[in-house]
Amino acid sequence: MRKIVCCLFILLSIAGITTAQDLNARVQVLSPKIQSSNKRVFTVLENAIKDFLNNRKWSADQILPQERIDCTFILNITSWDGSSAYSAELQVQSNRPVYGAAYSSTLLSINDKDLDFNYTEGQNLDFNEQTFQSNLTSVMAFYANVIIGMDYDSFSKFGGTPYFAKAQTIVNAAQTGSAKGWNAFDNNRDRYWIAENLNNKRYTPLREFVYNYHRNGLDVMADNADNGRKAIAAILPSLTQIDRQSTGAVLPQILFTAKSDELISIFSALPPPDRISAYNTLMEIDPSNGNKYQSLQKN
Secondary structure: OHHHHHHHHHHHHHHHHHHOOOEEEEEEEEOOOOOOOOOHHHHHHHHHHHHHHHOOOOOOOOOOHHHOEEEEEEEEEEEEOOOOEEEEEEEEEEEEEOOOOOOEEEEEEEEEEEEEEEOOOOOOOOOEOOEOOOHHHHHHHHHHHHHHHHHHHHHOOOOOHHHHHHHHHHHHHHOOOOOOOOOOOOOOOOHHHHHHHHHOHHHHHHHHHHHHHHHHHHHHHOOOHHHHHHHHHHHHHHHHHOOOOOOOOOHHHHHHHHHHHHHHHHHOOOOHHHHHHHHHHHHHHOHHHHHHHHHHHOO
């Protein structure tokens, strides 16, 4: 009998591994601006999005439960017609564990302000990569692929390429509809430009930086913090060759939104000459966060 129980346990464990999905998404649907006594629909919507993200297989690899990518989706409902039409802002963040440490590094932090969608309570959230069916599911699938692509890029040089290509396919399909955020002329920081930058060879140095920053920098720091800091300081100048002023240059902004505070923490421990050198480079490539970087000038 014990052998039968053990065999069943092993089979269930294997099944759990082979069916494990890719994302460990925490989802919140907030509605502080909505005046309604019945907000049950928002709880139902929250659970539907959570199931859509966490129960779908997004990558081609078998992912162990403990390897699922930690991410957060906060959907802030800004208007609702009381039926099925919504407008919202979406905050998306993903994190990556650092080798040998309890610390997780922010990989992605985006605030998407152009999200209009239709949803009826109890509706199935259907998605097809090649066909635009629903703005809500297309947006969620788009960011799921961007999250996975960024994570893969941080572990393997250009490992996220197939997922960024999928994100571009979603953009192309969504352009057949009328929803905002999928076209070049909507604004310079929409989903169109995120996908364009991630698939544009002009931003290859930035993607290479993401890999070296994590694998040769952060992942080294648990064993030798000085070597990790020096490696990150050495690759920072590679970002000076990226044209931040070109139309739709959103990827550098995304990187520094996620990394500016972490960079300050890393470089604060450098000797004064190296710290000032890092400060000068950061001021050149990311002047928008200049006030933050001022702390690196202090002794």
